[in-house]
Amino acid sequence: xxxxxxxxxxxxxxxxxxxxxxxxxxxxxxxxxxxxxxxxxxxxxxxxxxxxxxxxxxxxxxxxxxxxxxxxxxxxxxxxxxxxxxxxxxxxxxxxxxxxxxxxxxxxxxxxxxxxxxxxxxxxxxxxxxxxxxxxxxxxxxxxxxxxxxxxxxxxxxxxxxxxxxxxxxxxxxxxxxxxxxxxxxxxxxxxxxxxxxxxxxxxxxxxxxxxxxxxxxxxxxxxxxxxxxxxxxxxxxxxxxxxxxxxxxxxxxxxxxxxxxxxxxxxxxxxxxxxxxxxxxxxxxxxxxxxxxxxxxxxxxxxxxxxxxxxxxxxxxxxxxxxxxxxxxxxxxxxxxxxxxxxxxxxxxxxxxxxxxxxxxxxxxxxxxxxxxxxxxxxxxxxxxxxxxxxxxxxxxxxxxxxxxxxxxxxxxxxxxxxxxxxxxxxxxxxxxxxxxxxxxxxxxxxxxxxxxxxxxxxxxxxxxxxxxxxxxxxxxxxxxxxxxxxxxxxxxxxxxx
Numbered sequence: 456x457x458x459x460x461x462x463x464x465x466x467x468x469x470x471x472x473x474x475x476x477x478x479x480x481x482x483x484x485x486x487x488x489x490x491x492x493x494x495x496x497x498x499x500x501x502x503x504x505x506x507x508x509x510x511x512x513x514x515x516x517x518x519x520x521x522x523x524x525x526x527x528x529x530x531x532x533x534x535x536x537x538x539x540x541x542x543x544x545x546x547x548x549x550x551x552x553x554x555x556x557x558x559x560x561x562x563x564x565x566x567x568x569x570x571x572x573x574x575x576x577x578x579x580x581x582x583x584x585x586x587x588x589x590x591x592x593x594x595x596x597x598x599x600x601x602x603x604x605x606x607x608x609x610x611x612x613x614x615x616x617x618x619x620x621x622x623x624x625x626x627x628x629x630x631x632x633x634x635x636x637x638x639x640x641x642x643x644x645x646x647x648x649x650x651x652x653x654x655x656x657x658x659x660x661x662x663x664x665x666x667x668x669x670x671x672x673x674x675x676x677x678x679x680x681x682x683x684x685x686x687x688x689x690x691x692x693x694x695x696x697x698x699x700x701x702x703x704x705x706x707x708x709x710x711x712x713x714x715x716x717x718x719x720x721x722x723x724x725x726x727x728x729x730x731x732x733x734x735x736x737x738x739x740x741x742x743x744x745x746x747x748x749x750x751x752x753x754x755x756x757x758x759x760x761x762x763x764x765x766x767x768x769x770x771x772x773x774x775x776x777x778x779x780x781x782x783x784x785x786x787x788x789x790x791x792x793x794x795x796x797x798x799x800x801x802x803x804x805x806x807x808x809x810x811x812x813x814x815x816x817x818x819x820x821x822x823x824x825x826x827x828x829x830x831x832x833x834x835x836x837x838x839x840x841x842x843x844x845x846x847x848x849x850x851x852x853x854x855x856x857x858x859x860x861x862x863x864x865x866x867x868x869x870x871x872x873x874x875x876x877x878x879x880x881x882x883x884x885x886x887x888x889x890x891x892x893x894x895x896x897x898x899x900x901x902x903x904x905x906x907x908x909x910x911x912x913x914x915x916x917x918x919x920x921x922x923x924x925x926x927x928x929x930x931x932x933x934x935x936x937x938x939x940x941x942x943x944x945x946x947x948x949x950x951x952x953x954x
Contacts, residue, residue, distance in 0.1 A: 482654045486517055489656045493647065496660040505682075506661060512678050513646045516671070516814050520798050521654075530744065532760055535751065537769055538741050542748045543728060543830040544716070552715040555606035560695040561714060563610055565595055565702040566673045566776075566818075567624060568617030568643055574844060575884030579620035581702040582627055583885070585841060585850050586857055591702050592627060597860025598708055600635045610709065611637040611694070614702075615679060617670035618645045641683040646671045651802070651810040666805065673701075673776070674796045674816025681789050690782050697785075699778040699818065705850060706839035707777045708861050713831060714779070723784035724825035726750070727777035727833045736765035738773030739819060741830045748828060750774060750819040754799045772830070774819045775838040781825070788824045796820040835872075836864070844888040845876040851895045867899050874898060879907035893936075900941075913938065 490510045497503035571580030581591040589597070599612050616624045621642050628638050645668045647656035658667035676699065680686040689697070696714060700707030717725050728741055739752040756764045763769060788794065796816035803811050822828045839862060841847050849855075854873055855862040864871070882888050896916040898904070904918055908926030913936035920942035926932040930947060934940070 482521055483518055485655060486514065489647075490514055493656065493658065493661055496662070508682055509644050509646075512644060512682075513671075513814075516646075516798065516816075517649070519795075520800070520814050523798065530751070530755060532757060534745055536743045537771070538743045538748060538830065541829070542743060543741065543772065543832050546712070546831055546833045549712045549716045549831070550719075552711050554715065555608065555711065557711065557714055557718065558602060558606055558608040558610055558709070560693070560718075561610050561709065562613055562689050562694045562697050562782075563595075563599060563709060564613040564615060564676075564697055564699045565592075566676065566699065567592075567614045567640075567702045568620055568670050568673075569701075569703065570619050571885075573842070573883075574847075575886060579616075579623040579627070581620070582623060583841075583847075585705065585847065586855070586862070589857075589860075590627075591705070591841075592624075594705065594857075594860040595702065596631050596634060596636065596638075601859035602709060603635045609637075611639060611689075611692075613685060613689075613697075614638065614640045615643050615673075615676060616640055617643050618665070618668065619670065639685060639688075641679060641685050643670050643673075643675045643679040645669075646814070648803070648805075648811040648813055651812050657805070657809075657811060669813045669815075671813065672799060672801075672815030673818040674794075674820060676818050677785065677789060677794050677821060680785070686782065686786055686789075690786065695782055697780045697782055699776075699780065701776050701840065703842070704775065704777070704838060704840045705862050706835075706837040707775070708837075710837070713833075716831070717779050717781075720827060722779075722825075722827040722829060723781040724822050724828035725779040726819055726822055726828075726830045727775045727779075727837060728772040728830040729775055729833050729835050729838050731767050731771055731773050735773045736767075739817060740764075740770040740773050741822075742770070747823055748830070749823050750797075750817060752797070752799060752817055752820075754801075755797055772832060775833070776819060777833070777837060778818060780821075784825055788821075792824065794821055794824065836862075843878075844882050844885060845878045847885075847888065848876055848878065848892075848895065849873055849898075852898045853895075854899060865899050869900070874901040875903045877905045879905075881909055882906065908932070910934070916940070 494503060494507050494510055497506050567579065567581050569580040570576060571583060576583060584590050586594070595612065599610050602608060602610055614624055624640055628640065631638060647658050648667055648669055650657060696717060698709060713725065726741065731738065737753050739750050742749050742751045753764060797820050799815045799817060801813040801815050803813060805811055839850070841850060850862070854865055854868060856865060882891060891910065892912045894914040896912060896918050898918050900919040901922065903921040906924045909931040910924050910926050912934045915937045916934055917939040922940045922943055924932060924945045927947060932945060
């Protein structure tokens with residue numbers, strides 16, 4: 456497979472790699488043979504060409520991984536400092552705008568590759584009903600359709616799926632055929648998992664079991680946009696800016712102030728960050744590295760500095776993964792220099808107990824490639840992800856209502872902050888969550904809820920202040936219909952203790 460030899464010319468959208476620096480020539484050669492074998496297993500010439508391009512991108516990532524491993528190359532901790540004032544702009548300082556015609560230059564992209572396995576789901580996570588019988592996708596479509604009809608603009612919706620969610624997503628979006636918006640879907644890359652012991656690929660053929668492949672993180676967005684033709688198409692359609700966010704972040708709605716700020720400042724890339732709380736200590740953060748703004752993920756942090764990374768003193772903000780990107784600048788970077796995103800090594804174990812590694816990248820790491828790139832420190836309301844059933848309870852509750860697909864905090868809530876909710880393992884899977892709540896409790900006056908053990912909630916339950924419900928091993932607690940719990944610890948067989 457000639458295309459997988461060391462590129463003598465610049466490959467469009469590929470990172471430059473100097474093969475002489477690699478001390479892992481044997482592993483490089485072995486991997487090249489493996490990939491050639493995989494490409495040869497594709498029968499259809501067109502499919503083979505696309506798969507070959509995908510494997511070249513993977514091969515570049517793999518060789519870069521080997522080189523970094525050989526050189527023990529990483530960030531030097533003493534060169535890291537908190538970002539400067541010019542590198543993070545407070546949202547409150549952005550001027551308001553009523554110029555909605557700017558929206559015609561915008562496209563919205565949702566990263567839609569997640570399966571929601573941590574919540575016990577099998578299909579696309581974006582198909583989960585989160586509020587008023589509407590799914591993540593329904594809410595996004597409603598928001599963008601509202602923009603298009605209210606301001607007479609044409610904001611298209613782009614969905615980046617993975618091989619895990621593509622079919623599911625295509626089936627779901629059929630129901631939006633008559634809506635006032637254009638939806639484009641494209642698939643992110645599918646890379647082979649690597650056996651840790653041999654550094655060879657798990658799959659032997661292109662049609663091998665799904666479990667031998669993986670989607671390489673949202674940093675793959677740029678490669679996938681380029682190779683799918685979607686990037687060129689957006690620019691041809693007159694779109695200049697792309698707003699990217701995770702499909703499960705219900706706070707990530709189009710914001711004209713950030714768009715206007717981006718246009719006014721000429722920034723080619725903006726990352727929305729927000730203040731860290733104890734719940735966000737693992738989130739990636741923006742740093743100043745030798746005068747350049749960079750993303751630092753916990754996976755890149757040496758173990759002896761992990762606690763310092765998690766502390767709020769030095770790193771006060773974290774990345775929401777709401778990103779604003781200048782499309783022409785993106786094409787320039789891809790064509791002229793390629794994306795050199797920090798590699799995140801994600802170790803996994805297969806069902807049959809083999810140790811494998813997945814080489815992944817994060818979309819936010821691209822910030823270092825763009826001119827005028829900086830962070831905007833946004834309110835917490837722009838970061839409302841649903842990663843667990845505890846998050847889902849909050850979103851489904853009376854804390855929020857919906858306006859045009861957008862979550863709005865209940866006016867009756869005394870504080871801007873939302874309650875802390877910790878549901879135990881009995882509530883971890885979505886099916887159990889649904890079974891254990893006959894109806895979602897009223898929690899507009901709740902500060903903190905902890906539930907552990909075998910607990911069921913009746914209808915019309917109200918929770919206020921701090922409520923802790925603990926069913927010990929072998930016990931079951933049923934909170935009766937119409938029950939009001941205020942500052943209570945409920946334990947054993949419904950013993951009510953005032954807090």
